[in-house]
Amino acid sequence: MGTTEKIREIAAGLLRDGKVDVVIGYGPGTLPLRSTPLFARTVEEAERLIWDATCGNNLAVYLPGRKDRVGIVVKGCDSRAVVQLIHENQIAREQVFVIGVPCAGIIDRRQVEAAVEREIRAAREEGAELVVEGDGWSRRFNREEVLYGACRTCRHNNPVLYDALAGEPLPPRDGGPTLVEIWEKKPAGERRDFILSEMARCIRCYACRNACPMCYCTECFVDSSTPRWLGRATDAGENLFFQIGRVLHLAGRCVACGACSRACPMDIKLGLLLGKMNKDVLELFGHEAGLNPEEPPALNAFRPDDPETFLLGK
Amino acid sequence: MIIRKERVNDFLNGLRAGYRLYAPVQTQAGPVFAPVNGATGWSWPAGNTLKSAKEVFLPQTETLFTYRTSLDGVQVEEARVEGRVVLLGVRPCDARSLTMLDKVFAGEGVRDPYYTARRENTVVLGLACNEPCGTCFCTSLGGSPFGTAGCDLLWVDLGDRYLVRVLTDRGKALVEGRPEFAPAGDADLAAARELEEGALGRMGTVPVQGVKEKLDRLFADPLWDRVYEKCLGCGTCTYLCPTCHCFDLTDEVIDGLGVRLRTWDACMYPLFTLHASGHNPRPTQKERFRQRIMHKFKYFVDNFRETACVGCGRCIRYCPVNIDIRAVLAEISAG
Numbered sequence: 001m002g003t004t005e006k007i008r009e010i011a012a013g014l015l016r017d018g019k020v021d022v023v024i025g026y027g028p029g030t031l032p033l034r035s036t037p038l039f040a041r042t043v044e045e046a047e048r049l050i051w052d053a054t055c056g057n058n059l060a061v062y063l064p065g066r067k068d069r070v071g072i073v074v075k076g077c078d079s080r081a082v083v084q085l086i087h088e089n090q091i092a093r094e095q096v097f098v099i100g101v102p103c104a105g106i107i108d109r110r111q112v113e114a115a116v117e118r119e120i121r122a123a124r125e126e127g128a129e130l131v132v133e134g135d136g137w138s139r140r141f142n143r144e145e146v147l148y149g150a151c152r153t154c155r156h157n158n159p160v161l162y163d164a165l166a167g168e169p170l171p172p173r174d175g176g177p178t179l180v181e182i183w184e185k186k187p188a189g190e191r192r193d194f195i196l197s198e199m200a201r202c203i204r205c206y207a208c209r210n211a212c213p214m215c216y217c218t219e220c221f222v223d224s225s226t227p228r229w230l231g232r233a234t235d236a237g238e239n240l241f242f243q244i245g246r247v248l249h250l251a252g253r254c255v256a257c258g259a260c261s262r263a264c265p266m267d268i269k270l271g272l273l274l275g276k277m278n279k280d281v282l283e284l285f286g287h288e289a290g291l292n293p294e295e296p297p298a299l300n301a302f303r304p305d306d307p308e309t310f311l312l313g314k
Numbered sequence: 315m316i317i318r319k320e321r322v323n324d325f326l327n328g329l330r331a332g333y334r335l336y337a338p339v340q341t342q343a344g345p346v347f348a349p350v351n352g353a354t355g356w357s358w359p360a361g362n363t364l365k366s367a368k369e370v371f372l373p374q375t376e377t378l379f380t381y382r383t384s385l386d387g388v389q390v391e392e393a394r395v396e397g398r399v400v401l402l403g404v405r406p407c408d409a410r411s412l413t414m415l416d417k418v419f420a421g422e423g424v425r426d427p428y429y430t431a432r433r434e435n436t437v438v439l440g441l442a443c444n445e446p447c448g449t450c451f452c453t454s455l456g457g458s459p460f461g462t463a464g465c466d467l468l469w470v471d472l473g474d475r476y477l478v479r480v481l482t483d484r485g486k487a488l489v490e491g492r493p494e495f496a497p498a499g500d501a502d503l504a505a506a507r508e509l510e511e512g513a514l515g516r517m518g519t520v521p522v523q524g525v526k527e528k529l530d531r532l533f534a535d536p537l538w539d540r541v542y543e544k545c546l547g548c549g550t551c552t553y554l555c556p557t558c559h560c561f562d563l564t565d566e567v568i569d570g571l572g573v574r575l576r577t578w579d580a581c582m583y584p585l586f587t588l589h590a591s592g593h594n595p596r597p598t599q600k601e602r603f604r605q606r607i608m609h610k611f612k613y614f615v616d617n618f619r620e621t622a623c624v625g626c627g628r629c630i631r632y633c634p635v636n637i638d639i640r641a642v643l644a645e646i647s648a649g
Contacts, residue, residue, distance in 0.1 A: 029636040031449070036636035037544040057635055061546065119361065119447055201341060203365070203374060206583075207548035207634050223585045232564045232577040233375045263634035265364070265550045267343035 003051040003101060006166035007073055010099050011046040014071045020097050023071035024062055026055040032123040032132065033109035037062070049073070051166070053125055053143065056106040058259040060213035064090035072096060073166075075103035077257035079159035080290030081213040084255055087290075087297050090216060100162030102170040105144070105151035110267060112146050115139075150258040150271055153178045160291055180275035195240065195273070201266040202239035208270055209246060211263035214253045221245055247273045252281045252298035255290045284309075315478040316502055321494040322476070323353040328492065329400055333437070336370055337402040338363045347401065358403045358471070361447045362626055366556035367408040368415060370401055371432045374553070374578045378428065378563075381572045395431035400488065403441045407452045407624040409464030411556035412438065417618045418559055428576075437484050440465030444509045446516050449627030451640060454520040457624055459513040460506075470506045477506045520640045521647040522611075522621070528646050529612040533604070537649050541642050542603035544635045549580035551629035551637075552606065557614075557622045560586070581605045607642060 001009075011023040027038030027048050035054045040046040051073070059072055060081035070091075074082060079100055085091050112132060113120060122133045130141040144152070151157075153176065158169045183191065206222070209215040222230045222242050229245070231238045247254075256278055260270045282288055284307050287298035317325060329335060330352060337356040338345035344364030350356045381390045412433070419429035443450070443459035452458060462468050466485030470477040477498055480486050489495055532538075552558040562579040565572050579586055582603075587596045596602050614622035623639070630638050 030638040030641060031630070031636065034636045036638075039543050062544075117360075119445075121448055198342075201343060203549075203553050205549035205553045205580075207546065207550045210546040210548040211634050219584075223583065225585065225588075228564075231566055232562060232575055233566070234577065235375065263546070263548065263550075265343065265554060265632040265634075266341075 003167045004049070007049050007051055007099060007101070008046055010164045010166060011040055011049055011071060011073075012043045014097055015040065015043050015046055019069070020071040021068040023049070023073070023099070024059045025049040025071075025073035025099070026051065026057070026059075029054065032120045033107060033112060051101055053105065053107045053130070053147075054109070055101075056148075056259075056262050058211070058213055058257045060085060061211060061259070063096070063213065064216035066091060066095070069095055070097070071099055073099045073101060074159055074162070075101055075106075075257075076154065076156040076158050076160065077103075077255055078213075079161050080156060080255035081257060082290070083161050083293050084253060084290035084297065085213060086293065087300070088253075093293075097164075098159065098162045100159030100165045102159070102165070102167045103151075103154075103157045104170060105147035105154065105157070106262075107143070107146055108148045108151075112141065115141070115146075148258055148262070149179050150256065150261075150275075156291070161293055178275060179269075180272060180279055183272055184276060184279075196236045198268045199239040199243065200236040201268055202234065202243070203266060204234050204239060204242065205265065207263040207265060208243075208260035208268075211259040212250070213257075213259070214250055214255070215246070221249075243270065243273060247277050250274060251277055252285070252287060253289050254278055315480065315489060315495040316475050316498045317478055317495050318475045325489075325492060325494040326352045326402075328494075329488070333398045333400045334396070335400050335402060350402075356402075358441055360445070362405050362408070362628065364628075364632075365554060366411065366626065366628065367401060367404045367438075368411060368556050368559070370399070370436065371412065371415065371429055372419070372559060372561070372578075376428065376576045378574045378576055381574070383567075383570045383572065393428075395428055395435065397435060399432075399436040400439060401436055402439050404438050404465070405443055405626070406440055406459060406461035406463070406465070406468070407450070407457055407626040408556050409438055409440045410452075410457050410461055411624045411626075412464040414557050414614070414618070414620060414622055414624075415559055417620070421618075437466045437488055438464060439485075439488075440468040442468055442470045442506075442510070443513055444471055446513055447627060448518070449630045450625060451518050451520045451627065452625035453514065453517045454522050455621055455623055455625045458510075459517065460510040470509065472502060472505050472509070475502070477502050518640075520625070520643055522643055523647070525611050525643055525646050526615045526621070528649060529608060532646065532649060533608070535649060537645060538600050538604045541637075541645060542600045545582075545599050545603050545637060546635055547582050547584075547599045547602065548634065549578075549582050550632050550634065551639075552580040552582055553578060554628040554632055556624055556626055556628075557610070558606075581609065607639075607646070611643075611646075 014020045023040045025038050026035040028050055029036045033054050037057055058078045060078050063085050086093050118134045120132045124131050128143050130143045132139055154173050254274045258271055281298055285298040335350050336347050337350045338359045339348040339356045345359040346365045347370050377393045379390055379392045381388055419426040446459045462481050466482045468479040560579045561576050564575050588594045610622040
């Protein structure tokens with residue numbers, strides 16, 4: 001039985017038995033290389049659920065503050081968000097039925113579009129290959145080569161928390177150095193110029209923030225009018241201030257799912273800033289967000305030997 | 315008229331004496347309109363630009379005036395709109411959107427001086443779509459891949475040359491008497507007609523007939539409970555949309571030096587309708603999503619007898635959760 005069928009079977013069972021009110025999963029998108037979040041409330045609607053390498057959205061974004069009982073389809077990274085949200089009391093463990101999917105990586109559609117330089121009219125997976133087609137042409141890609149950078153080096157491709165698993169666990173990847181490890185070796189000036197040029201593109205649509213399961217503040221600091229923390233002008237400086245604020249607020253909380261980068265219409269490499277923060281938290285506090293349901297988040301725990309390099313005089 | 319492609323460079327260089335040129339410049343994420351020097355550093359995009367042409371007339375961030383407050387009072391200095399511009403390579407959907415923005419910013423009664431000055435100073439050089447994209451649906455909304463609304467000139471790519479349609483006096487002033495142009499022959503016109511028919515044949519259709527009348531009575535319909543549900547509440551659709559035009563006004567003051575800014579705003583954001591009392595008439599994403607649809611397909615029609623959507627497809631292409639306005643319209647039609 002394929003993963004899609006397995007998800008449908010689990011979801012239909014949950015809905016039929018009244019164990020959940022809704023199953024949040026993926027349905028077919030309206031464009032090639034796209035899927036779309038699907039809220040299934042009936043057994044019939046559960047029949048429309050799918051799983052493939054376009055299921056990139058982190059559906060945990062729909063969890064905070066829910067009052068109903070919910071089944072949710074999660075990849076490895078998404079499951080970490082569920083764990084973190086439970087830690088942060090945004091959803092109760094008993095409220096969620098986690099349908100875990102071992103994930104072989106999500107296709108970076110922008111990378112594929114850039115490679116073909118033409119409009120893609122259809123796409124499908126054939127084994128280890130991705131086939132894309134346009135008007136009178138078709139091209140094959142090695143699926144592995146067109147995955148998101150974060151997926152190629154993902155070490156948590158199996159869900160860390162689940163009530164049912166749709167598929168066999170996959171071997172963890174060891175994809176070599178991450179983009180952050182490569183990037184942080186560059187000279188400071190080069191990194192600064194790169195970040196500012198990325199930030200200059202930002203249109204402050206806040207897709208990054210809104211796609212992030214951890215960005216659930218009732219009022220984001222950028223939306224506060226009294227006091228106004230952030231200017232309304234869209235320029236590299238203000239944009240950078242927004243992103244720095246967001247990254248710092250996600251310290252020890254970011255689950256590195258890449259939802260922010262994927263949502264960004266301007267293709268800004270947000271994963272670099274967050275990845276660097278995650279790396280610092282791991283090196284300083286030995287913590288990765290959402291990996292262990294039993295372990296408190298880095299900012300919720302104090303150990304006498306925590307590094308305090310930020311204190312004056314140290 | 316006809317201009318051969320190898321002569322376009324001469325034409326553009328000739329324009330530089332009297333105009334600043336804006337054209338689609340490639341960025342990491344896609345092409346956007348930006349200042350260019352002549353024919354290099356940019357290209358006609360295959361499909362549409364990532365951001366629409368509206369930002370040339372209604373910039374995302376715009377200084378309206380600056381002021382200085384002191385014990386002597388307030389001195390105000392108005393920001394000036396720069397000189398003449400030629401905007402190169404605007405697709406017919408984007409050009410048509412300008413005629414809709416005109417109704418808001420340069421219509422009867424209200425004339426926004428900044429927007430109006432830019433419109434009057436700018437020549438819109440349109441580029442017909444020989445190959446519409448899969449997300450294009452302009453013909454369903456009264457537009458056309460070869461439409462001329464909002465254009466001063468419309469160029470049609472005939473392979474080694476462009477057919478140039480002169481549509482306004484402003485457009486005529488740009489090309490009249492220029493040595494790079496020659497009269498078009500019957501073969502040129504026939505070639506353009508064939509391309510136009512080909513483009514029209516590729517267009518998808520979206521059921522928009524009767525949507526306005528449906529929306530007149532759908533405000534409280536349970537339909538909205540479903541269609542908004544996956545919306546993240548970001549502003550991608552509105553900010554990339556050529557007809558969305560809502561803005562915010564803020565004063566940013568440091569040490570008595572003030573700037574009044576006009577910046578894009580979006581009905582997708584909670585702050586957009588938050589009252590000073592703390593009350594928000596659109597408290598959840600459901601009401602905000604409904605507002606976006608209602609504004610385009612009902613309120614704008616009520617106000618200006620026109621639908622505020624040109625079918626460019628940007629919201630479909632760039633929505634992070636693949637909310638497809640064509641599907642929403644189909645659901646409204648069926649509702």
